[in-house]
Amino acid sequence: MSKTLVVVVPDADILAATVASRLVAKIVDAQAERGTASIVLTGGRIAAKVLRTVKDLPAAKAIDWSRVDLWWGDERFLPAGDPDRNETQAREALLDALPLDPARVHPMPASDGLDGDDAEAAAARYATEVRMPFDLLMLGVGEDGHVASLFPEHPVLSETGTTAAVHNSPKPPPTRITLTMPTIQEADEVWLIAAGPDKTDAVGAALNGDKSKPAAHATGQSRTYWLLDEAAAAKRY
Numbered sequence: 001m002s003k004t005l006v007v008v009v010p011d012a013d014i015l016a017a018t019v020a021s022r023l024v025a026k027i028v029d030a031q032a033e034r035g036t037a038s039i040v041l042t043g044g045r046i047a048a049k050v051l052r053t054v055k056d057l058p059a060a061k062a063i064d065w066s067r068v069d070l071w072w073g074d075e076r077f078l079p080a081g082d083p084d085r086n087e088t089q090a091r092e093a094l095l096d097a098l099p100l101d102p103a104r105v106h107p108m109p110a111s112d113g114l115d116g117d118d119a120e121a122a123a124a125r126y127a128t129e130v131r132m133p134f135d136l137l138m139l140g141v142g143e144d145g146h147v148a149s150l151f152p153e154h155p156v157l158s159e160t161g162t163t164a165a166v167h168n169s170p171k172p173p174p175t176r177i178t179l180t181m182p183t184i185q186e187a188d189e190v191w192l193i194a195a196g197p198d199k200t201d202a203v204g205a206a207l208n209g210d211k212s213k214p215a216a217h218a219t220g221q222s223r224t225y226w227l228l229d230e231a232a233a234a235k236r237y
């Protein structure tokens with residue numbers, strides 16, 4: 001039976017440090033168990049802060065980075081190397097500094113890739129690449145309660161394939177690729193990460209059972225962790 005735990009820490013810096021430590025431990029444990037770890041990264045500011053923190057953690061040297069598979073929960077459908085791509089931000093924050101196996105790094109397609117600007121084809125291509133289960137899937141939480149590129153009241157919420165193209169995203173850019181909610185729910189652990197007063201209402205609503213918030217549906221098979229700072233957690237009752 002899946003369990004949900006809420007961890008609240010004082011502020012965004014301490015949250016990034018907490019998540020970074022947990023992430024390193026999670027990868028070390030997964031590798032101790034199976035030799036590999038399969039991790040889904042998220043975009044957004046707090047995620048970048050977490051990755052920058054991992055870079056400076058001595059314990060990260062305990063990880064065999066050549067045996068880590070990295071995936072993305074969603075991507076802004078922009079040309080390769082665009083500074084707004086979640087992939088570019090993750091590479092700059094951490095990945096470029098790691099001895100990763102390039103064959104195990106699985107960014108979502110770019111809009112100048114093999115499928116050009118056909119987001120549906122690009123999403124379908126990623127679906128053929130994805131290998132589940134994921135040990136861990138991390139999600140930032142938007143001000144409106146979105147996770148990955150699954151926005152409230154958006155038709156993408158009813159998609160049941162592995163991935164989906166998103167058009168008319170309320171958060172720019174308008175075209176994105178995302179894992180669907182059923183795919184997110186296949187992960188062994190899901191971590192929802194949010195900091196700051198802009199997230200108070202969305203986090204409060206989702207944790208208090210408002211099912212109109214996509215974040216309320218993001219659960220892992222074994223564990224779901226909400227990793228929050230005090231500001232984001234302020235309306236959780």
Ligand SMILES: O=C(O)[C@H](O)[C@@H](O)[C@H](O)[C@H](O)COP(=O)(O)O
Binds near residue numbers: 042045074141
């Ligand atoms: O495009 C993105 O940025 C992500 O797809 C999005 O899901 C993000 O993780 C949240 O919006 C939280 O982002 P912040 O941490 O920057 O608020």
